[in-house]
Amino acid sequence: MALNQEGILLDSGTNELEVIVFNVGNGTYGINVMKVREIVQAQTVTHIPNSHPHIEGMIRLRDEVLTVVNLKEVLGCVSEGDDSQDKFIVSELNKMKVAFRVSGVSRIHRISWEQIEKPTELSQGLQSATTGVIKLDGQMILLLDFEKIVVDINPSKGINVEQVRKLGRRERSHKKIVVAEDSAMLRKLLHQTLAEAGYEQVTFFENGKEALDYLEYLQTSDEHTVEEEVQLVITDLEMPKMDGLHLTRRIKEDDDFKRIPVIIFSSLITDDLYHKGITVGADRQVSKPEIVKLIEEIDLLI
Template identity: 70%
Template sequence: MNEEKGILLESGTNELEVIVFQVGTGTFGINVMKVREIIQAPPVTSIPNAHPHIEGIIRLRDEVLTVVNLTKVLGLPPSENPEHDKLIVSELNQIKVAFRVQNVSRIHRISWEQIEKPTELSQGLQNASTGIVKMDDQMILLLDFEKIVVDINPEKGINVKQVKSLGERERSYKKIVAAEDSAMLRKLLHETLSEAGYDQVTFFDNGRAAWDYLTFLKEDPKVDINQEVQLIITDVEMPQMDGHHLTKRIKEDEQLSGLPVVIFSSLITDDVYHRGKGVGANAQISKPDIVKLIQIIDQLIL
């Protein structure tokens, strides 16, 4: 499976593999790239005064992992047969965490074009989900695992305090395009980049929208693309078009290929780094290292 997945993502085909699982009566999904392994849920050691969503800790070989109970996160009834529960061991935002679920069913290979953002009328879904996958007989919610972790421990997120460590900075007139599907992270990126002097940032909530904007600029004879955009920041996971496919399109386009592209994602493992390099990314930074992101921007758009 890993070899096949690597071929898919290295070629920038805008596809992903999703592990489907159940929590309560709901059906949810997680990107295979975030999953290290799936295990039968062992006994969990509780932690005094822990966050309500934290069930406790387990020892998995030589590591101690925090267990997050997704029924509590999602406000669903607890498991009727906890002895049958599974733990999805994940790695994101440079940490490992285990999520308790009731059942793991199968892996689906899908296109990012099949994934839609929750509407504004579905505020509960917007807070919990990064997208909805419409399959033939069901809808699968892709959970926002990064937000789940940051809600539990805000120190694992992006904040302006990190930027202040860089000292006084001058305003920059350089123009940046950023593709990030999380509304929370778009807001945090806006605040932190502005604090760092980069306040000429145009945000898009998926790679397709960013690509359409770049296409519009390059096809306008009155516009010099190099005057309108000096750098692109992109997440990897996004509905409609992912960051690898966006990067691949930019680097294969004669007019756009010279634009620096920085991938800023919670998924920068060794394998994902290799795929990002394969599609031509100029740099890849793991969230939430906003200081390193700013330092890379400084280097690329001098």
């Protein structure tokens, strides 16, 4: 099953996404279609000695060698023995391709980001494993945090403050930055790395809607203009309530906001999807976890 990315949500910034629903054990989960390159029948896997317990091994898919991550191991599912219906979801994120083993794939749903809720603190670990919860057709679908799964296996694929320290001593900046990022872990890492780079006046929001509400609040203020209080916006793409494409479009269509530079910082900056950020008016697009590249773009814009 190959997916035509060009035909998916061609109208960028609609605050919608398409979710592939799949099963792992008895659980029902989802993945953003934009992360998926194809879905194939599970095949024989070559074992990798001394690898992480969540890595099943490697496969050769046409001309590419891909690492296989077993989501049954990641999610602690008891093996049922019969894996004849298993599928590999071939995903591209953080500029790399990974095959994820799942028990089966059902269908694709098109929904609004407004329908996605954040896991509550009472969900006993759910927050660390998922990015959102969808209630649809009488069932609960968990959107897995695939980026965190990959970083847990290979921490070098994450954001690291040591990368910034290699830039050397930097001047402190008084520029004010707004960041929309739904991951609490990434908000903490961005706070540390941006502060190390000299950008200490950073205001964080959990999604695009909260960031836009803040800009609109400043818009009505009699004390300062929006541009005095915000010199740059950094946004993730996948966020409950309002995604980064829709946020960027709303900023660039507003006469009071449109001169504020917007950087999209996401694991979904691929060759196929880059045009979506261009369409909504993003000034720059940087792939996670390239934090040094992000800082270089901030330096150029403000």
